[in-house]
Amino acid sequence: GDLVGLNNLVANTAYLKAQQIDYNELKKNRGSLTLPKPKKSFALQEKAEKQYESLCEQQPIGKKLFQQFLQASNSQYMAASEFLEELSVLTFAEAETKETAKQRVLAKFCQPESRSFFSYLTGEAAEKYKELSNKNFDELVMSKIREATRDFLKGKPFSEYLKSSFFYRFLQWKEYEKQKITDKYFYEFRTLGKGGFGEVCAVQVKHTGQMYACKKLDKRQLKKKGGERLALLEKQILEKVNNLFIVNLAYAYDSQTHLCLVMDLMNGGDLRFHIYDLGERGIRMERVIYYTAQITTGILHLHSMDIVYRDMKPENVLLDSKGQCRLSDLGLAVELPKGKTLCQKAGTTGYMAPEILRQENYRMSVDWWSLGCSIYEMVAARLPFKDFREKVHNDEVTRRTLEDECKFDLKRFDAPTRDIINRLLKKKVPHRLGCSGGDPRNHAFFNSISFHCLEAGLVEPPWVPKSNVVYAKDADEFGVTSEIKDIEFDAKDEKFFREFSTGAVSIQWQKEMIDSGLFDELNDPKLYNNDYDAAWR
Ligand code: ADP
Ligand code: MG
Ligand code: MG
Numbered sequence: 001g002d003l004v005g006l007n008n009l010v011a012n013t014a015y016l017k018a019q020q021i022d023y024n025e026l027k028k029n030r031g032s033l034t035l036p037k038p039k040k041s042f043a044l045q046e047k048a049e050k051q052y053e054s055l056c057e058q059q060p061i062g063k064k065l066f067q068q069f070l071q072a073s074n075s076q077y078m079a080a081s082e083f084l085e086e087l088s089v090l091t092f093a094e095a096e097t098k099e100t101a102k103q104r105v106l107a108k109f110c111q112p113e114s115r116s117f118f119s120y121l122t123g124e125a126a127e128k129y130k131e132l133s134n135k136n137f138d139e140l141v142m143s144k145i146r147e148a149t150r151d152f153l154k155g156k157p158f159s160e161y162l163k164s165s166f167f168y169r170f171l172q173w174k175e176y177e178k179q180k181i182t183d184k185y186f187y188e189f190r191t192l193g194k195g196g197f198g199e200v201c202a203v204q205v206k207h208t209g210q211m212y213a214c215k216k217l218d219k220r221q222l223k224k225k226g227g228e229r230l231a232l233l234e235k236q237i238l239e240k241v242n243n244l245f246i247v248n249l250a251y252a253y254d255s256q257t258h259l260c261l262v263m264d265l266m267n268g269g270d271l272r273f274h275i276y277d278l279g280e281r282g283i284r285m286e287r288v289i290y291y292t293a294q295i296t297t298g299i300l301h302l303h304s305m306d307i308v309y310r311d312m313k314p315e316n317v318l319l320d321s322k323g324q325c326r327l328s329d330l331g332l333a334v335e336l337p338k339g340k341t342l343c344q345k346a347g348t349t350g351y352m353a354p355e356i357l358r359q360e361n362y363r364m365s366v367d368w369w370s371l372g373c374s375i376y377e378m379v380a381a382r383l384p385f386k387d388f389r390e391k392v393h394n395d396e397v398t399r400r401t402l403e404d405e406c407k408f409d410l411k412r413f414d415a416p417t418r419d420i421i422n423r424l425l426k427k428k429v430p431h432r433l434g435c436s437g438g439d440p441r442n443h444a445f446f447n448s449i450s451f452h453c454l455e456a457g458l459v460e461p462p463w464v465p466k467s468n469v470v471y472a473k474d475a476d477e478f479g480v481t482s483e484i485k486d487i488e489f490d491a492k493d494e495k496f497f498r499e500f501s502t503g504a505v506s507i508q509w510q511k512e513m514i515d516s517g518l519f520d521e522l523n524d525p526k527l528y529n530n531d532y533d534a535a536w537r
Helices: 002-019 025-029 042-047 052-058 058-071 076-094 097-110 123-128 139-155 154-161 165-177 218-223 227-240 271-276 285-304 363-379 395-401 415-424 451-455 493-502 506-515 518-522
Strands: 186-194 198-205 211-218 251-255 258-264 318-319 325-327
Touching: 002 154, 002 198, 002 271, 025 058, 025 198, 042 139, 052 058, 052 139, 052 154, 058 154, 058 165, 058 506, 076 139, 076 218, 123 139, 165 506, 186 211, 211 218, 218 227, 218 258, 218 493, 227 251, 227 258, 251 285, 271 318, 271 363, 285 325, 285 363, 318 395, 363 415, 506 518
Parallel strands: none
Antiparallel strands: 186 198, 198 211, 211 258, 251 258, 318 325
């Protein structure tokens, strides 16, 4: 009735308003935060595993502090750090700007009279790159100098950094990162979707304003249905991947009743919703190509980590507020070390590859088959071997998948689209695109896409969600979950809950600190006091 409608309106309004973050208001409410002192044992442990890559490149706060250290040290260190920065700008520059960027790097670093002229390079490298000019400054030389520069930084500068106040500051942030996460850390907003073990709702971190989606898994339901191991696997895979085209995990924690996975908020809806519920059936070709390019990049990333996704379908591809998409729901994903195979039947009817249906051994090939089905569905609003809402027995879908040819409505499918689908729907694995060498990204279907720019997040999405629309069913349409009472937890369950609840995920959390301005606010060099001393180290 009207009350339900009103409840929905209130829930949607609160959710939409939270996304317009007022940073001044936040700062006022936050009060004065200070960073904790690191524990001595923790510092020793961080140093013990002092890999340069993790501390100075992968962790966003680590990278910032190492750069600040280099900038504050001497002109040599400064030059090395600036050179790497310039190179990364150059790598992502488009063709026209690339040339000017190249000239700038040459002028700044590679002329004998220029201030920095690779003064930090020694021996062979220094000799070799002394005479750099436009002609011999190509991609190969560039990557060689990049390597030489990193080798230099990994040496003396890195070991000096580990003894500096900048690294002490880093350890303080790491201590802060380890804080215990509870329900109180977030504001909770409306339900966005429902899954097998509970609901997904929007949440906001109280002191940074960052919005996320929280997948809440009911502890009792998990135990009753034996889903505990799968939940832990999903969490472990999610925290390993860090990619622009896969939903990333920011926090894993538990409350009295739930295990919670806090992930990127995808508020543009899933692709199934876009195919069937918005406007005309199907998605415009320009969008299909763009989404498929991002999906392909995401799948390749999973495969590069020996992870097979097994649940590729439009319903699992979610759009963010900018109109970019990510793969979500890694509940069926499994890690398959080189040489290992599976034969377990898993996936969704209509998207499963012939080798799964025949219960043969398989690896990554099944994801390319499902991608073929998904492209077909985005274009035609039906599956290749199952019509939309067709009442058909699973055995018949299996028969069609194994025996039938895929048919195309020529009014909808152009030649490159038919070709890529046909190649992805090859029934024999070795013949399938993506399955025996050969890169799917080179297919003519993707001619309009520069994957290089796409991966840098530099391609404008062809469609942007409206900021005043909630792309989800009304909150009350999800129905209520019945409460389970007859389940008690034992020591083994508690141990599993602790194993799941690891708190903040480093890279995502550090990004949040930087994006929300909290890093800059707490990192004022004027606050770099002398509260660390030689004795501490
Ligand atoms: P399950 O594994 O139980 O199917 P999902 O991970 O698919 O659970 O989540 C259930 C639903 O919640 C999805 O279909 C989607 O509508 C919504 N959802 C999931 N993750 C997000 C997210 N990161 N942002 C927004 N909505 C999401
Ligand atoms: Mg799902
Ligand atoms: Mg799932």
